[in-house]
Amino acid sequence: MKKELLFTLLATLGAAWGIFHFKDWLGAMVMPLFLILVVFVTLKLYRLMVSDDADE
Numbered sequence: 001m002k003k004e005l006l007f008t009l010l011a012t013l014g015a016a017w018g019i020f021h022f023k024d025w026l027g028a029m030v031m032p033l034f035l036i037l038v039v040f041v042t043l044k045l046y047r048l049m050v051s052d053d054a055d056e
Helices: 002-021 023-055
Strands: none
Touching (some): 002 023
């Protein structure tokens, strides 16, 4: 479970790098894509906190 979460977060970090690397080409889609990534990472971290709580 932890490896899957770590891989997902690293893939999201790579996607964020791609968004800002190609921001001129993406144009107006940069902000919505960035917000989607922020929500995605927030929900993944929340799931991690909940799973840690369940273990106790």
